[in-house]
Amino acid sequence: MPTLDLALPPHAHDQQSLNTVRAGRLLDSLLQTRATSVSLVEGLSDADCTVQSMPDASPAKWHLAHTTWFFEEFILSPHLPGYRVFDPAFRYLFNSYYDTIGPRHPRPQRGLLTRPTLEQISAFRDHVDAALLKLPLDAAPASLLELGLHHEQQHQELLLTDLLHLFAQNPLHPAYRPLPGPLPAERTPVALRWIRFPGGLTEIGHDGEGFAFDNEGPRHRVWLGDFALAHRPVCNADWLDFMADDGYATPTLWLADGWRWVQEHGVRAPAYWQAHDDGFYTETMTLHGLQPLLPQAPVCHVSFYEADAYARWAGARLPTEFEWEAAAGRQAPTAPAQLADHPWRLPLAMGAAPEGDLHDLWGGVWEWTASAYLPYPGFRPAPGAVGEYNGKFMSGQMVLRGGSCATPPGHLRPTYRNFFYPHQRWQFTGLRLAR
Amino acid sequence: MPTLDLALPPHAHDQQSLNTVRAGRLLDSLLQTRATSVSLVEGLSDADCTVQSMPDASPAKWHLAHTTWFFEEFILSPHLPGYRVFDPAFRYLFNSYYDTIGPRHPRPQRGLLTRPTLEQISAFRDHVDAALLKLPLDAAPASLLELGLHHEQQHQELLLTDLLHLFAQNPLHPAYRPLPGPLPAERTPVALRWIRFPGGLTEIGHDGEGFAFDNEGPRHRVWLGDFALAHRPVCNADWLDFMADDGYATPTLWLADGWRWVQEHGVRAPAYWQAHDDGFYTETMTLHGLQPLLPQAPVCHVSFYEADAYARWAGARLPTEFEWEAAAGRQAPTAPAQLADHPWRLPLAMGAAPEGDLHDLWGGVWEWTASAYLPYPGFRPAPGAVGEYNGKFMSGQMVLRGGSCATPPGHLRPTYRNFFYPHQRWQFTGLRLAR
């Protein structure tokens, strides 16, 4: 698994060689990360990698090409003398949303690109990887390489969630991967406990050590009142109680926008839940195909609207992103051991962390917060196209914190701000109560 | 103009009579306010008051009936013994969005109700006003009466903005009212100056004196950095510069959602602006019909997306609602003198306030802020249907502060939180820069 541990060996005496060593390690990590991307599509057909199941999702092939385009556009073309562009048409085809760079293939039509083939995309990746190795180490734009690495990791998660969405539309319920081991036994979930945190003036945002996206800063002070967080996420058993209590049919539990969404789409349960013949929900579609709903597993694939309604029903609320960060900052992001081996596994093994602390903050489900995705005070996007990375999405979306079972471990940190529209739920999204 | 000055006379000795006196004054104010509502439709035809020009807007007749329904539903039926409901069908027809009360006429079909006629609505209003006078003063639910009064004032503003929207769709450009006087002369706007405010831990929200909506509290502390506000709102001359600089055609100035909105709707200028034959914008539709665009007048009828893009173009930003409140709290809301006489006038006479201070905070245009409309820490909606008043809209909308030329003066206060979706612009909405 790629990491960004750039701690230096003792013999690194001068700044120049130090930078060279750092850059070398970064490149190693990067190429390892890129190899991981390719491993994610092993066993998938060309068609599996080509089809787009909804405008919000992208084909796997597109993820593989777009992350590669990122290096060609931002690093190789400007920084590697004599670099030959693989195919000029790709500049148009695989630009995601960078208006600075020019027009681009419309997002909802990404799934119509049966050509280039998966094989051609692989050749594109090889071409770019080979060129990356030729980057002069002392002149390598390290911050861009690092951004590219993290960008690639983000798309690894999206590739998995988009694929799950595609397979979930298929009446055959195909499994992306077999279960990595026996399914945990069903058990009654641990009763929810409240962990208290004192308020006060709190530093929020990235402090400058290690990589972070621009939207995680500037670090700034926020005043927090005293608050408490649930020691574990809301689990499937909890959610079934909400459903049994007519949660989806009680308008006063819902935000007005949420209630409209429920009615327009006939929402009755989290995404991917399958009703048994008798009307009860007993299974859910996962990357391992249809699997039983374990009572103790964190509820997953709920929208912000659902999370908010549940919290209201439970007499609680969602935490703000500041409360979440303040609480999570006090414990290191310990990803479950098996994460490295099975980044695509179910959020099944949660709830096993030791007592007396916040459980399952990392690597189970993203946790919706009550915070709108807005710039921190003093936020300024970087100049040029890279400045479009995060800032222009600061409207209409809600922040999620933590990380999911599909999040690469290198992405788990207390200051990370994920964001989606309040109705979206094809990511591995759940919630933790606050009060 | 109704006010809520409930200061007591010196001879009010005991609590009981004191309450009675307070309630009496409140009722006086209320009935004055209700008379104002009726005066707003003077000179309008039955058709003018019936048609709904878009789902976001409501017919004037509906505003008159719905505000009346509010008193019948929340005050008279539960609190006035022997009260006879005017027409049971109105409970269904004129409920706006209270799910607790039951099913209701669909909002987009409000404009199909040619019956009841305006005359019948007037009779409904008389019936309810007469009943309000019979409320036993010592048992009057004062807080609900006060809420009803402010609710009615809110709808007075909406009635005017909805009517303007209707008339703006009419190729004949009808005037709601003649200009109350000669139009101010065109003049070069005052150069923009920055007023600095020190940051620190700041109390935000209503402090309990006088009326406030539930969403203005609880009062709580917020940490603010140092900031500066422009001494005046952005004006038409400024906006024409933005347009001349291709502001509407430069995607990097826009939030991603905003850019999509611009493209889908072909937005090229603020709402209601009319292009001259040579393509330049020289006039705008107002409640006085088509009027010239005065360079010095605050720009009006812009969406949050436009306000945000303008601020980015200007190298500035929008203030947060907390910065706005902190700054505005230091000066009393002095509505322009003519407001009381002409609540429907253009936002034309702005820019005349004394130097050295923040100009035109009140009574010109609502000012978009950078803050999403979210609950304050500790916010809890009231129990029952009244709890649906504000809380359930805390999703997807942005906060506006100040007040417009159509806002009843009693509504102008530093803690008032207005809110609309980021694309909406049929209200009198403008902006003030911050940095």
Added chain:
Amino acid sequence: MPTLDLALPPHAHDQQSLNTVRAGRLLDSLLQTRATSVSLVEGLSDADCTVQSMPDASPAKWHLAHTTWFFEEFILSPHLPGYRVFDPAFRYLFNSYYDTIGPRHPRPQRGLLTRPTLEQISAFRDHVDAALLKLPLDAAPASLLELGLHHEQQHQELLLTDLLHLFAQNPLHPAYRPLPGPLPAERTPVALRWIRFPGGLTEIGHDGEGFAFDNEGPRHRVWLGDFALAHRPVCNADWLDFMADDGYATPTLWLADGWRWVQEHGVRAPAYWQAHDDGFYTETMTLHGLQPLLPQAPVCHVSFYEADAYARWAGARLPTEFEWEAAAGRQAPTAPAQLADHPWRLPLAMGAAPEGDLHDLWGGVWEWTASAYLPYPGFRPAPGAVGEYNGKFMSGQMVLRGGSCATPPGHLRPTYRNFFYPHQRWQFTGLRLAR
């Protein structure tokens, strides 16, 4: 009721005076017809006449103005020297669909025109009527006047059907007019009999006597096989049988387009039928408000899709428009006696015609045929804007024959071709079986 009986008095000796006399009678008829239009809105409010309840329908005020515009545009402006246009803006506002004339107010926004008021439209009508009287009789463009008269009659019917649609959206179920007399008693419908007609080479289309629209010609020969028509239209009792037999839930009865329409709109019964609390349909919205469903009355407000499905269910089919015309041509269009007095009445009194013949061909419900609305062989639209009258609609619509309770009697003739899209059903539309 206006007629076009232009039979001449014996003393009309020369062609010139004969033409003058004819033109004078035509003008008399025309002004009588125009007076009838005005009488149709008696008792309606300005709002009733202004609101547009769906894009397919138009406001009553618009009908009154558009028919007037027709005379101004096609007759007065070109043919009356010195004619002064009432208001130049009306040329844009009240053009329906004549591209030759220029741009026009978008159809779906007709209901936003609260101005001009009903009073101003009345003044427009008076202005045009007065000018029509000044037309020099010997130079009057008789064919255009006649077209204008029939155009006005068509809009009289549309005005009534559009108004019914508006009132049907209102939960108060307003009545346009009180019932003109006691409702007929419920009775078992007469058993259906088949009337046989021999086939052969048949002349179809208008033969040149009296007025006809261009789409009724040229007269041409069509080969017909032997056929039979039901002696009466399908009635409500028949339709309830179809519903009880799950007609609306049996896909094999429906055309593919029809089945999609049923599913998308949740169609379960004819338009305007109201279900009783126990789920049975017992009442229907009419121009007299809610009225009981009489078993013997012709079923009304069904779409072509429904008519076609019913016919299939009944083991029969719809007649072609040629069969219908061939059969109907053999009996004079005898409008029910009460038509002249109550053009807006229910199709209630049907089924009373003498035995041994086709019943209720005229003045009950329009009868859907199996024929697409296409040009007759040799059809050529008139040159100029009037050529847009009928021809450009010859796509996607189906022909109806006969006439409804809202059709002016002067419009009843065997060659008349009415046409609507197969899903439309706000006209008084029913069906008669063939085989």
Added chain:
Amino acid sequence: MPTLDLALPPHAHDQQSLNTVRAGRLLDSLLQTRATSVSLVEGLSDADCTVQSMPDASPAKWHLAHTTWFFEEFILSPHLPGYRVFDPAFRYLFNSYYDTIGPRHPRPQRGLLTRPTLEQISAFRDHVDAALLKLPLDAAPASLLELGLHHEQQHQELLLTDLLHLFAQNPLHPAYRPLPGPLPAERTPVALRWIRFPGGLTEIGHDGEGFAFDNEGPRHRVWLGDFALAHRPVCNADWLDFMADDGYATPTLWLADGWRWVQEHGVRAPAYWQAHDDGFYTETMTLHGLQPLLPQAPVCHVSFYEADAYARWAGARLPTEFEWEAAAGRQAPTAPAQLADHPWRLPLAMGAAPEGDLHDLWGGVWEWTASAYLPYPGFRPAPGAVGEYNGKFMSGQMVLRGGSCATPPGHLRPTYRNFFYPHQRWQFTGLRLAR
């Protein structure tokens, strides 16, 4: 190329062995046809065969599976004792529109089925083909086998047109097949001549010899006036004249529905035409990739609306389907020689037929007629699911006659009725003028 020449050898003496021989030949033809289907996807990727480029189109894989399902559902399951269904899920997945059979995978989601893979579909085809060989010849349901064969041929054409639509969405303009030879030289098209045909009572419809679909009968008499047809289809040079004369911008040339379609979709040229940088159209997307627009080639990929507008512009009209059949019936459907070898070639080589006759009736482009797709007098669908084959589409569509470059030659016959909605143009659709 499969044919249906079932002429019998002289030694076929008795009916039983005659039937067996016939059935054997039919099976041979069928399996040859099914092999042709497979050959059509040679060289295509799994992704090419999986993606659905619009709801009207289907993936190639789906065509291969659905035609196979047809035999399993209608022939093998009911008629081959002991037949084992390949995969029960396919009954749901590959039913196209047969409501009688049960629920089915929604059409717009056909492109989400990345599983089953192309390989699994091939196995399905082999399984069914093997079973077809086991059908007892004397009991083989010959008419169903024949229907299945023709059904498969129809889908061969659709497979090609759907694939072209997919590739036309791809900015890379992939070629399905290389040009089979050098492109013909550009040349001025032959001047249009009119061929006259006398009218009279004419027999229309299939006469019972050879295969025909149910919608080609019953044979019946139609009265035709004298008419003339253009000796060749409208060609690209003609169409460029229409465009140069502002044909797409002249509303009076268009049916009202057509004009709305032009405006809503910004139609400016036939589908797949590509504008050169200077705005002129010089190339068109074909199954051989982008190719120059040959002036003499029949115009292709025009909708009925466009065909109708062109005819009006040209002072002519479209023929009725009866005129077309009457004229075409007098000459044998001689498919161009190269058809058998290159069913996917461009409609390029047209216009080479001998003088003095109707040119290019067969195998170039389908020709829109002025006739709505309606049942012939006496038409009755077959009982059971097969009855859904054609009849339920007899609403809203227009008839095309002839056959295109993608039509299997066995499908070319004067009575064949093809049908599409008037706005559709992804088939190889053109027109021939009449008057």
